[in-house]
Amino acid sequence: MSFFEKYLSVWVALCIAAGLALGELMPGVFQVLAAMEVAKVNLVVAVLIWAMVYPMMVAVDFASLPRVAEQPRGLLITLVVNWLVKPFTMAVLGVLFFKGLFSDLIPPADADGYIAGLILLGAAPCTAMVFVWSQLTRGDANYTLVQVSVNDVIMVFAYAPIVALLLGVTDIPVPWGTLLLSVVLYVVVPLAAGVFTRHRLTARRDGGEALAAFLHRLKPASISGLLATVVLLFGFQGQVILAQPMLIVLIAVPLLIQSYGIFAVAYGAAYALKVPFRIAAPCAMIGTSNFFELAVAVAISLYGLNSGAALATVVGVLVEVPVMLSLVALANRTQHWFDGSRAEARS
DSSP, X not given: OOHHHHTHHHHHHHHHHHHHHHHHHOHHHHHHHHHOEETXXXXXXXXXXXXXXXXXXXXXXXXXXXXXXXXXHHHHHHHHIIIIIHHHHHHHHHHHIIIIITTTTSOHHXXXXXXXXXXXXXXXXXXXXXXXXXXXXXXXXXXXXXHHHHHHHHHHHHHHHHHHHHHTOSOOOOOHHHHHHHHIIIIIHHHHHHHHHHHHHHTSTTHHHHHHHHHHHHHHHHHHHHHHHHHHHHHHTHHHHHHSHHHHHHHHHHHHHHHHHHHHHHHHHHHHTTOOHHHHHHHHHHHHSBOHXXXXXXXXXXXXXXXXXXXXXXXXXXXXXXXXXXXXXXXXXXXXXXXXXXXXXXX
């Protein structure tokens, strides 16, 4: 691991500070960048995420995809955690904190909005950023692609009914444009580019070496995309954070407990079921991370741009990167827990 990667959390902290400062000093610039969106998907952030995801897609080897069936336990853990555990624990935590522990600090009407925002986040598993977390843990690119693809298919059918059940409403306006555009931008386009690039490189006489060298050259660009994304996200919401710091902290508390708790459940299950580390780490990450574009879009559609639900989903965006980086570091430090992981790392 390079010096830059080793201290990635430090660079992220600096980028958070830079985003907050720039958002305060140059609000007009960030307003222009924030307005560059289609179907609630910000195109600038989409390009940066594409830059992060593309290297992972180049690493996908379609010839080995059938081997995913040899390790069904990782996919099973992901599906159970994402659809039978995570949405419901998020709802319980929301009620526990905003109807109980924080009830004296927040008006009851606002509490309902924050709970709704948490539920919208909890029911939306990650689509794009999980490729980044998988790459940082040296995860299996092929298996990660399958996990994301299966979750996307289930999300099309399950997201609205689960949210409707937990919110107690029957008419959830799922923004299909946001959902479909996000999948195309974050999965289909980079995958097609990655397949094309891999084919061109491996067709050369020194295919294996050329592919390895290309991926090595891409790594700095991928990390730079991550850091630029952090600056943008915190720049977009800098004024909200600085204006209501205590409220942001209160909303972040159940999100942090949920994130670390879900990771512990998925990672622990993978360890108990003897899932290899290259599958176990992404398996836990995909359940912990959220599809925040979808959650934010639904919150705005249901409750309005200035609602408590929309604010809660935005806080989910803000805590996502620091939390996930801490879990990446934890996973990398505990790789030796998994049988055969050392041997895999050397091979």
